Amino acid sequence: MRMRTLDAVYQHIKENDPETCLTKTGLYYLVRRGEIPSIHCGKKRLIAIEAVEAYLAGEPLPQPEPEEVKPKLRCIG
Numbered sequence: 001m002r003m004r005t006l007d008a009v010y011q012h013i014k015e016n017d018p019e020t021c022l023t024k025t026g027l028y029y030l031v032r033r034g035e036i037p038s039i040h041c042g043k044k045r046l047i048a049i050e051a052v053e054a055y056l057a058g059e060p061l062p063q064p065e066p067e068e069v070k071p072k073l074r075c076i077g
Contacts, residue, residue, distance in 0.1 A: 003039070009049055010024045027052070
């Protein structure tokens with residue numbers, strides 16, 4: 001997946017479709033509501049370009065592979 005900041009994703013959308021009605025604020029609200037998945041990296045929020053394109057095309061969003069959960073051990077004493 002190509003992870004980018006909100007500004008970079010918006011620029012990508014505008015380059016591919018200059019007549020889009022989606023604004024940067026609209027994209028921000030879709031991410032904030034969780035309709036488009038994102039991750040935090042420090043102070044930045046990273047978004048997969050593929051997820052935005054799938055959302056706009058009305059396709060199901062790509063799901064990440066589930067990670068194996070390993071139990072954590074604690075030291076006692």
